[in-house]
């Protein structure tokens with residue numbers, strides 16, 4: 001892989017011209033050089049050790065992996081594939097039984113947290129809002145957009161963007177969710193009887209849905225959704241490689257590799273798509289075609305789209321939100337914010353379009369693909385979903401309405417369970433700017449300026465929280481079971497002030513997309529769930545793809 005290339009390139013030194021030769025002057029100055037170099041290095045090592053004394057002392061009280069100086073534990077990852085690394089880390093975490101553990105990557109301390117009380121201290125706080133430096137690798141792609149930015153810029157952008165995913169706006173998308181679902185079903189039908197990778201179809205469909213809803217452009221003018229999705233997948237792979245390789249974390253080393261050239265090409269594809277979306281939308285907007293949305297909603301409807309009903313944030317409706325209000329969808333509102341007092345710049349619009357296109361498609365593509373592959377291996381669960389869908393729709397082929405989604409209680413539990421076992425964002429990382437004492441073990445203080453990892457995947461598989469964590473059991477989301485769990489023990493969309501702005505969009509879209517597929521087809525798969533090979537390239541995926549088969553359903557007779 002490119003790491004070997006990188007080392008090779010770094011190791012290549014310019015050749016010395018022999019004609020210059022060694023003179024006495026050179027040899028005298030070279031001895032002075034060595035006399036100075038040795039104390040300088042010693043001084044630097046002492047300074048380095050002294051400045052990190054406090055950090056090392058605090059870290060020594062945290063259980064976990066120390067590794068070697070400079071490398072940390074990175075040597076454990078060399079030569080391994082991303083799915084092998086993921087499996088090894090998860091096995092280590094589960095076997096250690098530690099609810100907080102350290103991991104040195106290069107000289108940087110990373111601490112993972114698995115106790116919901118500790119997680120609440122970080123995610124629930126309005127102080128620990130900064131993303132860890134690892135997110136900076138996104139910069140050439142997403143600029144300083146909502147996912148990675150901090151401080152006042154984050155607050156200003158969040159205030160503008162969160163309301164564009166308000167329930168009233170989402171309800172106006174129901175027709176487009178249906179239309180795009182029918183389109184992907186037509187494409188999948190061509191695979192009749194064959195085993196195919198569901199993710200290829202889900203990612204193209206989720207890109208097209210975002211274009212037509214949040215961006216408000218007609219997908220007919222943007223036919224490269226699949227190419228965009230594939231470029232995003234490769235970019236995620238590159239970024240993940242940089243996260244786990246301490247040498248490639250250094251920009252100057254990375255820039256010497258072939259992979260950095262590949263990154264430039266991938267970004268040309270990605271930005272080509274997003275720039276065209278902005279250009280086309282601007283034409284419409286500037287000629288007066290603004291998509292004002294007027295619809296109303298109730299608080300009950302609003303809370304029905306929450307994955308975790310106990311956790312409230314700025315996406316939840318406030319009293320003055322309820323009822324009819326005139327709103328604009330995402331890109332229309334950003335363009336309006338360019339012209340009104342909010343003064344959004346052209347660069348800021350580009351950053352946010354790139355952010356929403358990435359966060360909004362890859363996550364839901366993974367979420368829906370996992371759901372479909374899990375259905376393929378659990379025919380008995382599919383039968384129960386059919387029972388519910390048949391009760392709602394009977395034999396009708398009509399489109400799914402918002403009201404229908406509220407009645408899909410069992411399907412919702414299956415979706416939440418799928419997001420538990422296979423959270424599309426398997427970890428969240430923050431940098432804390434001051435020391436934090438843990439609630440679960442007051443002897444442990446997390447040192448300021450370390451990376452704190454909230455391991456969503458490992459948390460959701462904790463047997464102290466979910467007995468039989470590796471068994472797909474939708475009853476984990478029965479209201480009484482949810483009520484007995486700590487709010488921060490289930491966080492597929494993160495939680496607190498920096499939670500996912502698209503979580504209601506995602507839940508509504510997934511319910512419409514997946515219920516419509518299941519009304520038409522029975523899903524089959526050959527692999528058993530225990531053989532799913534997982535890999536986490538920013539977004540959790542199956543390394544072996546998402547192979548499924550579709551068999552047309554004989555409605556009403558699905559339950560033998």
Ligand code: HEM
Nearest residue numbers: 146147359360363364367424425428493494500501502506
């Ligand atoms: C199943 C689908 C989804 C899942 C599981 C998910 C999960 C998450 C998680 C865990 C975070 C926090 C990430 C972090 O702190 O590193 C996040 C943030 C974010 N998500 Fe999602 N997401 C989903 C869908 C969406 C959609 C559909 C959109 C937009 C249309 C979206 C937009 C965002 C944005 C903009 C952020 C950054 C918010 C901020 O920092 O203030 N997500 N998402």
